[in-house]
Amino acid sequence: MLTYKVQPKSSVSPGINTCQGCMIDVIFRNLLDVMGEDTVLVIPPGCAAQFSGCGPESAVTVPGIQGNLENSAAIAAGIAAGYKHQGNDHTQVVAIAGDGGTVDIGLQSLSGAMERNDNILYICYDNEAYMNTGIQGSSSTPMAAETTTTPAGKLVNNKDLIQIVMAHHVPYAATASVANIPDLRKKLEKAKSVKGCRVLHIMSPCPTGWGYKMEKTVEVAREAMNSGAWVLLEYEGGKVKLGKKPKNLGDVDKYFSMQKRFKGIDDAKKEEIKEHLIARYEYLEKLASI
Numbered sequence: 001m002l003t004y005k006v007q008p009k010s011s012v013s014p015g016i017n018t019c020q021g022c023m024i025d026v027i028f029r030n031l032l033d034v035m036g037e038d039t040v041l042v043i044p045p046g047c048a049a050q051f052s053g054c055g056p057e058s059a060v061t062v063p064g065i066q067g068n069l070e071n072s073a074a075i076a077a078g079i080a081a082g083y084k085h086q087g088n089d090h091t092q093v094v095a096i097a098g099d100g101g102t103v104d105i106g107l108q109s110l111s112g113a114m115e116r117n118d119n120i121l122y123i124c125y126d127n128e129a130y131m132n133t134g135i136q137g138s139s140s141t142p143m144a145a146e147t148t149t150t151p152a153g154k155l156v157n158n159k160d161l162i163q164i165v166m167a168h169h170v171p172y173a174a175t176a177s178v179a180n181i182p183d184l185r186k187k188l189e190k191a192k193s194v195k196g197c198r199v200l201h202i203m204s205p206c207p208t209g210w211g212y213k214m215e216k217t218v219e220v221a222r223e224a225m226n227s228g229a230w231v232l233l234e235y236e237g238g239k240v241k242l243g244k245k246p247k248n249l250g251d252v253d254k255y256f257s258m259q260k261r262f263k264g265i266d267d268a269k270k271e272e273i274k275e276h277l278i279a280r281y282e283y284l285e286k287l288a289s290i
């Protein structure tokens with residue numbers, strides 16, 4: 001006799017058509033588990049587009065809209081303004097976009113929302129390239145990483161989104177990683193409790209674009225934190241709070257060796273990246289000491 005395990009009630013479908021090894025659905029499951037059903041999603045075209053809307057093709061039960069690639073924050077701000085006009089201060093308005101739709105083409109829209117302190121939560125799931133359109137490089141692609149538009153490796157460092165966000169003096173911002181779900185949930189809970197423009201920047205490695213086995217996603221993300229390539233922090237009330245210090249700060253050998261996108265890197269470039277990661281972390285330590 002066949003028996004079937006009953007799926008727990010969730011706002012996200014039990015079967016998602018993401019690439020194997022992708023953690024975007026894990027981000028969505030935890031996001032909606034924390035935020036609850038009283039949530040509206042704004043998602044641009046991208047890897048997460050299947051989570052858009054409320055029709056039968058959607059993977060979520062909450063309402064939402066898919067706008068243009070560049071204006072997710074503006075759409076979310078308009079929805080939040082409409083709710084405010086109605087006297088609704090409880091519905092969570094969440095925009096969630098990739099690094100291309102955030103750090104590149106969506107940055108001006110996000111900057112405006114942060115300047116106005118619109119009552120939205122903006123989440124960037126960062127896989128460090130335009131993965132769903134052919135793995136083109138983005139402003140979030142790190143130095144030396146190969147993409148279809150940087151076949152010899154990117155020549156410059158990536159934008160530091162969280163520092164751009166902090167420069168807008170938003171009430172709450174944080175970085176998170178799919179390798180530390182308890183930390184992610186804690187930060188989602190904090191973001192839910194704060195009014196105004198909140199921003200979460202979440203590292204979400206891509207096995208397809210980064211070139212590693214699908215079952216290694218969490219391990220790759222964890223090694224990014226160990227090396228300082230990804231730093232966990234919170235920004236609240238003008239203060240920076242760092243997470244646990246990377247245990248192998250600047251040592252990117254293991255992290256890079258796990259991914260095909262860094263296969264062409266030489267020792268000189270590794271040393272340059274090491275110096276950059278150490279200098280960035282020391283700068284964040286100074287901010288955290290103020």
